[in-house]
Amino acid sequence: xxxxxxxxxxxxxxxxxxxxxxxxxxxxxxGTTKNIALIVRMNNGYYWGSxxxxxxxxxxxxxxxxxxxxxxxEEDVEGQIRLVNSELDQKVDALILAASDYNALVEVTERxxxxxxxxxxxxxxxxxxxxxxxxxxxNYSAGIKAGNQLIKILGGSGREAKVGIMNFVKGTxxxxxxxxxxxxxxxxxxxxxxxxxxxxxxxxxxxxxLTQKMIRENSDISAIVALNAISSEGVAEAVSQxxxxxxxxxxxxxxxxxxxxxxxxxxxxxxxxxxxxxxGYLSVKSAVEAINGTSISKYYDTGSEIINKDNMYLPENQxxxxxxxx
Amino acid sequence: xxGKRHFKKTLTKPFHKLFESLRVRSIQFFISSSIMLITLTAxxxxxxxxxxxxxxxxxxxxxxxTRQVIDQVNLNLDYYLRSMMEISDSLNxxxxxxxxxxxxxxxxxxxxxxxxxxxxxxLCIFSRDGGIVAGSPSYKMKDVNITIQDWFSEPVNExxxxxxxxxxxxxxxxxxxxxxxSLSREVTYYKDNKKKLGVLLVDMNFSSLDQLxxxxxxxxxxxxxxxxxxxxxxxxxxxxxINAGLKSENxxxxxxxxxxxxxxxFNGQNRMITIQTVNFCRWRIVGIAYMxxxxxxxxxxxxxxxxxxxxxxxxxxxxSAFLSAKISQPIKALEKSMKKVEEGxxxxxxxxxxxxxxxxxxxxxxxxxxxxxxxxxxxxLEQESKRNAEFEVLQSQINPHFLYNTLNSVVRMVESGKxxxxxxxxxxxxxxxxxxxxxxxxxxxxxxxxxxANHYLTIQQIRYKNKFQxxxxxxxxxxQCKTIKLILQPIIENAIYHGIEHMVDDGYIxxxxxxxDGKLLLQVSDNGAxxxxxxxxxILSVRPENREGRGVGVKNVHDRIQLYYGKEYxxxxxxxxxxGTTVRIRLPYTAETVVREVRNEDSGKTx
Numbered sequence: 016x017x018x019x020x021x022x023x024x025x026x027x028x029x030x031x032x033x034x035x036x037x038x039x040x041x042x043x044x045x046g047t048t049k050n051i052a053l054i055v056r057m058n059n060g061y062y063w064g065s066x067x068x069x070x071x072x073x074x075x076x077x078x079x080x081x082x083x084x085x086x087x088x089e090e091d092v093e094g095q096i097r098l099v100n101s102e103l104d105q106k107v108d109a110l111i112l113a114a115s116d117y118n119a120l121v122e123v124t125e126r127x128x129x130x131x132x133x134x135x136x137x138x139x140x141x142x143x144x145x146x147x148x149x150x151x152x153x154n155y156s157a158g159i160k161a162g163n164q165l166i167k168i169l170g171g172s173g174r175e176a177k178v179g180i181m182n183f184v185k186g187t188x189x190x191x192x193x194x195x196x197x198x199x200x201x202x203x204x205x206x207x208x209x210x211x212x213x214x215x216x217x218x219x220x221x222x223x224x225l226t227q228k229m230i231r232e233n234s235d236i237s238a239i240v241a242l243n244a245i246s247s248e249g250v251a252e253a254v255s256q257x258x259x260x261x262x263x264x265x266x267x268x269x270x271x272x273x274x275x276x277x278x279x280x281x282x283x284x285x286x287x288x289x290x291x292x293x294x295g296y297l298s299v300k301s302a303v304e305a306i307n308g309t310s311i312s313k314y315y316d317t318g319s320e321i322i323n324k325d326n327m328y329l330p331e332n333q334x335x336x337x338x339x340x341x
Numbered sequence: 342x343x344g345k346r347h348f349k350k351t352l353t354k355p356f357h358k359l360f361e362s363l364r365v366r367s368i369q370f371f372i373s374s375s376i377m378l379i380t381l382t383a384x385x386x387x388x389x390x391x392x393x394x395x396x397x398x399x400x401x402x403x404x405x406x407t408r409q410v411i412d413q414v415n416l417n418l419d420y421y422l423r424s425m426m427e428i429s430d431s432l433n434x435x436x437x438x439x440x441x442x443x444x445x446x447x448x449x450x451x452x453x454x455x456x457x458x459x460x461x462x463x464l465c466i467f468s469r470d471g472g473i474v475a476g477s478p479s480y481k482m483k484d485v486n487i488t489i490q491d492w493f494s495e496p497v498n499e500x501x502x503x504x505x506x507x508x509x510x511x512x513x514x515x516x517x518x519x520x521x522x523s524l525s526r527e528v529t530y531y532k533d534n535k536k537k538l539g540v541l542l543v544d545m546n547f548s549s550l551d552q553l554x555x556x557x558x559x560x561x562x563x564x565x566x567x568x569x570x571x572x573x574x575x576x577x578x579x580x581x582x583i584n585a586g587l588k589s590e591n592x593x594x595x596x597x598x599x600x601x602x603x604x605x606x607f608n609g610q611n612r613m614i615t616i617q618t619v620n621f622c623r624w625r626i627v628g629i630a631y632m633x634x635x636x637x638x639x640x641x642x643x644x645x646x647x648x649x650x651x652x653x654x655x656x657x658x659x660x661s662a663f664l665s666a667k668i669s670q671p672i673k674a675l676e677k678s679m680k681k682v683e684e685g686x687x688x689x690x691x692x693x694x695x696x697x698x699x700x701x702x703x704x705x706x707x708x709x710x711x712x713x714x715x716x717x718x719x720x721x722l723e724q725e726s727k728r729n730a731e732f733e734v735l736q737s738q739i740n741p742h743f744l745y746n747t748l749n750s751v752v753r754m755v756e757s758g759k760x761x762x763x764x765x766x767x768x769x770x771x772x773x774x775x776x777x778x779x780x781x782x783x784x785x786x787x788x789x790x791x792x793x794a795n796h797y798l799t800i801q802q803i804r805y806k807n808k809f810q811x812x813x814x815x816x817x818x819x820x821q822c823k824t825i826k827l828i829l830q831p832i833i834e835n836a837i838y839h840g841i842e843h844m845v846d847d848g849y850i851x852x853x854x855x856x857x858d859g860k861l862l863l864q865v866s867d868n869g870a871x872x873x874x875x876x877x878x879x880i881l882s883v884r885p886e887n888r889e890g891r892g893v894g895v896k897n898v899h900d901r902i903q904l905y906y907g908k909e910y911x912x913x914x915x916x917x918x919x920x921g922t923t924v925r926i927r928l929p930y931t932a933e934t935v936v937r938e939v940r941n942e943d944s945g946k947t948x
Contacts, residue, residue, distance in 0.1 A: 072579050078561050276516055279483065292581040318585065328512045334580045337510045337518050 049079045051302050052102035053295075054095060055113040056138070058085040061271050062244060062291050065338045066113070066137070069295025077303045082107075089217050090184065092116045099123040103130060109302035113138040117188040133305035137298045138291075139189040147305045150297050150315045152289040154189045157319040158196020161240055161266050164285040164321060165197070166204055168264050169238060179211040179229045181222055181241040181250050193242045193268070210236060215246045222249020227257065236263060244269035247286075251277040270322065270336045278324060286322040288335055293317045368672060372665035373658075380657045388646045395642045403635045404602060407559050407615045411628045414557045414565060415617045421460070421550060422621045425524045426503065428454055428461065429543045436466065436530045436541075444475050451477035462511070462519050462544040466528065467493065469538050474530065480514035487513060492523040493540050500527040505622035507575035508547040520547040554578065559615075560634040570623045572596050595627050604632070671699040675706065687714055723904060730901045733894075734827055744770075750804045766803050769796040779826060787854055787861070788820040794829040794852055801837055809841045809848030816855045824861070824928055825905055831894030832865045832912075832924050840869020840922055856930050860910070863926040871918035880914060895924075902928065 053070050055063045067083050074081040084102070086094030092115045100123055102110060110127045114120040114136060121143045127134045128145035136149045169176045180197070182190050201207045211229045215222035222241070226249060230236055239254070241247035247267030251274065254263050260282040267274055270288045277283040294317045301311045326332055435450060436442050451464040455477055465476035471488040487493050490512065495504040506523040521544040528541045555578060557565045567576040572592050574583060582588035591607050598616045605612055611632035618625050671694065678691045691707045694700060747770055754763040773796040776789050785793075791813055798811045829852060841848030851866045872880070881899050899912040906929050916922035 069581070072582075075558075075564075076562050272518065275518065279515065290581065290585060293585050293587060296579070296582055296587070328510065330507070330509065331584045333510045334584065337520065 049108040049303070049306055050105075051079055051081045051109045051111060051299060052099075052105075052107040053081050053083040053111040053298070054098050054102065055083065055085045056089045056095070056115050058087070060244070061338065062269055062289070063113075065291035066295035066298075068338060069292035069297075070111070070299045071295075072292075073296045073299035073303070077300065079108075079299065079303055081111075081299055086115070089115060092119045096120060096123050099127070103127055103132065107132060108306050109133040109135065111135045111137060111298045111302055112141070114141045115187075117186060118142050133302055135298045135302050135305070137294050139187065141188075148298075148301045148311050148313055148315065150294055150301060150317060151189075152294075152319050153316040154192035155196040155199075156316075157268070157287050157289070158193040158198075158242075159200045160196075160319060160321055161193070161242075161268070161285070161287050162197045162200020164287070165201060165238055165240060165264075165266050166207065168266070168284055169207065175206045175208075176237045177208050177210045177233055177235055179226075179233065179236055179239040180209055180213070181226065181229075181239055181246040182212060182214050183217045183243045183246050185214050190242055197240055197242075215249060217243065217245045219245050219249045219252075222246040223253045226250045226253035230254075230257060230259065230263065238264040238266065240266045242268055244271050244274065247271075247283070248273050248277075251282045255280070255282045275327070275336055278322070278327065281324070284323065288320045288322050290317045290320070290335065292334075292338065367669065369662075369665040369669040372668055373661035376661035376664060377657055380661075381654060384650055384653050384657075388650050392643060392646050396639050399638045399642065400635060403560075403613070403630065403638075404615075407563075407613065407628050407630050408602070410557050410559060411565070411615050411617045411626055414553060414626050415619055417553050418550065418619045418624070418626070419621075421522075421545060422505065422524075422619065424458070425461075425522075425543050425545050426621065428458070428464070429503070429524050429526060429541060432464065432466075432541055432543075433526070433528055436528060438531070440531055441534065442475070442530050442532065447475045448477055448479075451475070460546045460549050462521050462546050463514070463542070464544070465513070465542045466530065467540045467542065469497070469540075474532075474539055480517055482513060483515050485512060492525040492542060496525045496527045496540055497538075502526070503621070505624075507569055507573065508550070511544055519544070520551070521545055522547050522550065551576070557628075559628050559630040562634060563628065563630040565626060565628050566590065567619075568592055568595055568625045568627060570625075575624060590627075595625060599625075668696065671696065671703070675699065675703050679706070682710065687717075726900060727904050730897055730904065733897045734901070746804065747800055754803075762803055766800055769799040772796045773800065777827065783825060784823050785826045786820065787815065787822045787824055787863075790824055790826060790829055791815055791820075791852065791854060793827070794833055797830050797833060798850065798852075801833075805837070805841070808844075809837070809850055811850040811852070813852045815853065819854045819856060819861055819930070822861055822928075822930060825901055828898045828902065828926060829863065829865065831898050832926070835895050836865060836867040836869060836922065836924075840867040840871070844869055859930060861928040861930040863928070864923055865926075866921060866923040868921040871920055871922055872914065872916040873918060877914055877916055881912060898926075902926070 051074070053067070055066060057063055063085065070081045070083065073079075082102075084098050086098060095115045096119065099110065099112060099120070103123070103126060110132055112120065112124065112134065114124075117140060120141050124134055124136070124141050124143050125145045128143075134146045136146050136151075138151050139154075140149060140151070165178065169178075178201075180194065182194060184190060198209070201209075210233050213222075213225040213229060215225055222245065226239065229239070230253070239250050241250040244267075247265070247269065248271060251265055251267065254260060254265060255277065257263075260280065265277075265283045266285045266287070267277075267283045268287050268289075270286050274283055274286060278286060297315055297317065301315070304311050320332065320335060322332060322336065327336060431454075432447075432451070435447060447466070454464060455461055463476065463478060463480070466474040467487065468474055469488075471486060471493070473482060488497075491509075492504060492506045495506075496502065504523075504525045506521075506525070508520055508522050510518050511521045511523070524543040524545070526541050528539050530537055530539055554565050554567070554576060559565070564578050566574060566578065569575045574580070574590060574592065577583055577590070579588055583590070591605065594603075594605060595614070595616060600617050602613060602615050605614060613630045613632060613635070615628035615630070616625055617628075675691070678689055681689050687710060691703055691710070747766065751763050751766050751770075754760075754766065773793060776785065776793040776796070779785050779789065795813055798813075802809065802811065833850065833852070836850055837848075841850070846868075849868045851864070853862075853864045853866075855862050881896055895912065903911050910927045910929060913925040913927070914922065915925070
C-alpha cells in the first residue's frame with residue numbers, strides 16, 4: 016500500500032524530468048549558432064574596416080557569429096599562421112582568410128580543408144586548390160584598369176612618357192597580379208616606359224622616401240602608379256611635398272581618407288578602388304552556404320571601380336569612398 | 342537482495358497494473374479508459390486552443406513590436422528634421438529684415454547654434470552664384486561648383502519649398518567628408534541695400550540617424566531602410582550590396598503604400614513589410630521583418646505543446662492505471678474470496694482493505710459468512726442431540742427393566758392363578774409395544790399417544806396392586822393431532838416412581854389433552870410427594886450425573902419437543918411438596934401437525 020502511494024509521485028517526477036529534457040532540447044536547437052572565423056591581414060585601416068562591416072552585415076542576416084582577428088601588421092605572416100591554427104583548434108565551422116602570403120599560408124589552409132572546415136579565401140590568393148571559394152577583386156583586371164587610366168592621363172598613345180611603379184610587398188599575389196595587369200595594358204604603347212620600380216614593404220615612410228629618390232633620379236617622370244593604399248599615400252605625400260602636384264600624375268589603389276584628400280587637391284588623379292564591404296559580405300554568405308552544403312562558385316570577383324575627381328561624389332560612389340566606420 | 346526484489350517489484354508493478362487494466366470489460370479497464378479519454382480530450386482541446394491563441398498573439402506581437410520600432414524611428418527622424426527646420430526658420434527670420442545683414446552677428450548666432458547642437462555640422466548662406474555669404478564653422482571652401490549640387494539647385498528651382506536632401510557626403514569644404522542630411526531653402530537678404538536671393542543650408546550629421554536606423558532591428562535578420570518620394574533608396578544598411586547588384590528591394594511595391602503593413606514573398610522569403618512616412622521630407626521608412634523568425638516562435642510553441650501533450654499522456658496513462666487499480670483491486674480480491682466460498686471453503690479469512698464502500702461490503706460479507714458458519718455448527722449440534730434423543734427413545738421403547746418387571750408380575754399372576762389380570766397385563770403390554778414401535782414411525786396421533794399412556798398405566802396399576810387410580814380425559818378435537826411419540830410415558834413413569842410409589846395413601850394420576858391458547862396442552866397431574874423447589878429449578882436444564890436419577894426421561898422429552906417444534910414448546914412443571922405435581926406439555930396445535938425434519942423421519946424408519 017505504501018509503495019502504491021509512492022507511485023504517482025514517482026510518475027510525476029519522471030514526467031517532469033522528461034519535460035525538462037524536452038525543453039533542454041529546444042534550447043539546444045536554438046543554440047547551434049555557427050561560428051565563423053574571419054582572419055584578415057591587419058587590425059586597422061579603412062579597407063579592413065569595410066570588410067568587417069560587410070561581414071557583420073552578413074552575420075546579422077544569416078544569424079551566425081563572425082569573429083574577426085588579425086595580426087599586428089600585414090607582414091606578420093607567422094602571426095597570421097598562429098591565428099589560423101588557434102581558430103582551427105577551436106573547431107570553428109568555417110574559416111575566412113585574407114592571406115598575408117601566397118605560399119606561407121598554404122599549409123594551414125590545407126589543414127583546415129583536411130579538417131573538413133570550409134575555407135573561403137578573400138582579397139588575395141593562396142597557392143592551393145583546397146579551398147571552397149576565392150572572393151576578391153580581380154587584381155589583374157584592376158591592373159589593366161590602372162594601365163588604361165595611365166594611358167588616358169598621359170594623353171593617349173604615341174606620346175612619350177616615363178612612369179614609375181610603387182609596389183608594396185614582394186611575393187604578395189595581389190601586387191604581382193596588379194603589376195602584371197598594368198604592364199599588359201601599357202605594353203601596346205611603346206611610348207610609355209617604366210623607368211623605375213620599387214617595393215615599399217607597405218611602409219608609408221619608405222614609400223615616401225623611395226618616391227623622392229625615384230623623382231630625383233628621373234626628373235622627367237610624368238606618372239607614378241602606386242599599387243596599394245599605403246604606398247599610394249606615401250607617393251602622394253612625396254609628390255605633394257615636392258610641389259609636383261599635377262606634374263607627376265598619380266594613379267593609386269584603394270580609397271583612404273588621405274587618398275581622397277589628395278585627389279581633391281589634385282595630387283592623385285585616379286583611384287582604383289575595390290569593394291571591401293561586398294568582399295566581407297560575400298565571404299560570410301559563401302561560408303554559410305558552404306556550411307549548409309550548398310554548392311558555391313569557386314571564384315567571385317567583387318570588382319573594382321575607377322574613381323576620379325568628377326565621379327567621386329556620385330551617390331553610388333559615396334558609400335564606397337566614405338564608409339561609416341566606427 | 343530484499344531491497345533489489347522490492348525495487349523490481351515497484352518497477353514492474355505499474356506495468357503489471359497497466360496490462361491488467363487493458364483487459365476489456367473489467368472495471369479497471371472502464372475506469373482507466375474513461376479517465377484517459379476525458380483527460381486526453383481535454384488536453385488536446387486546451388493544447389489546440391493554446392496553440393492557435395499563442396500563434397495569433399505571436400503574430401500580433403510581431404506586428405506590434407515592428408510597428409513600435411518603426412514608429413520610434415519615425416519619431417526620431419521627425420525630431421531631427423523638425424529641429425533642422427526650426428534652426429533654418431530662425432536663421433531665415435534673422436536675415437529677413439529689410440536691411441543689410443550683419444554678417445558678424447549672423448556668424449555669431451550660427452556659432453551659438455553649432456555649440457548647442459552637436460548634431461548640426463554646418464550652417465551656411467550662399468549667394469545665387471554659389472559664393473558664401475556667411476557660414477559656420479569657417480572651413481575653407483573647395484574649388485567646386487556648388488550650384489549644380491542638388492541641395493542648391495532644387496530650392497532655386499522651387500523657391501517655395503524646403504528641400505531635404507538624401508543622406509550624402511557634403512562636398513563643400515576641404516578635408517571634410519561628413520555624411521549629412523541637408524535642408525536648404527531659398528532666402529532673400531539685403532546687401533548694399535539691394536535685395537538679393539540666396540540659399541540657406543543646414544547640414545545635419547547623418548551618422549546619428551544612421552545609428553538609429555542600424556539599431557532599429559526587427560528580429561535578428563530584419564532591418565529598416567528609407568525611400569524618398571521618387572522611389573530612390575536614400576538609406577539602406579547594405580547600400581553597397583544594392584549598388585553592386587547583390588541585393589535588391591521591391592521598391593515599386595513600397596511606393597504603392599504610404600503607411601501600413603503588408604506581406605510579400607521576395608527572393609524566396611516571406612517577409613512582413615511595415616511602412617511609415619516621415620513628415621516634412623516624405624521619406625518612407627520601410628521595415629522588413631522575416632516571417633520565418635515569427636514562425637520560429639510558432640514552431641517553438643508547437644514543439645512545447647507537443648512535448649507537454651506527450652508527457653501528459655504518459656502521466657495520465659499511469660495515473661489512470663493506478664487509480665483504476667486502486668478502486669478495482671479490493672473488489673477483485675473480494676470476488677476471489679467469494680469464489681473460494683462458492684467452492685465450499687467457508688473457513689477462509691476475508692481480509693480486504695480498500696475504499697470505505699468496498700471495505701464495508703467485505704466486512705458485511707464476512708459477518709454473513711460467520712453467521713452461516715455458526716448456523717451450520719448449530720445444525721450439526723442439534724442433529725447430534727436429536728440422534729441422542731432418538732437413541733433414548735429407542736431405549737425407552739424396549740425398556741428391559743420395565744419388560745422384566747412386567748413379565749415377572751405376569752409370571753407371579755399366572756402362578757397365583759390370577760388369570761384375568763395376567764391376560765389384561767399381557768394384552769396391555771402387547772398394545773403398548775405396538776404403539777411404541779408403531780411401524781417405525783416417529784410421529785403418531787394424540788389418540789395413539791393417550792392409548793399408549795393408558796396401557797402403560799394399566800400395567801403399572803396391576804403391578805402396584807392398585808396402589809393408585811388413574812383417569813385419562815381428552816377433547817375430541819385433539820385426538821387426531823400429531824405428536825412425536827412417547828412423550829407421556831416418561832412423565833407418567835416419573836410420577837409413579839417418584840410421586841406415588843412412596844405414598845401411604847392411594848395415588849391418583851390424571852392425564853388430560855386439550856387445546857389451550859391455540860396450543861395443544863397435555864397435562865399429567867399426580868397427588869404424590871411433589872418435587873422440592875431446588876430440584877424443580879434444575880430439572881430441565883441440568884443433565885444429572887446419574888442416569889438412573891430422577892428426570893432423565895423427562896428432560897429427554899423436553900429436549901425432543903423443543904428440537905422438533907421450537908423453543909416455545911416443551912414441558913412445564915408445577916409442584917408442591919406433599920401435595921402433588923402437574924406437568925404441562927405444550928405442543929403445536931394443528932390438525933395435521935407438520936413434521937419439520939423429514940430426514941429425521943427417515944432415520945427413525947431405519948432405526
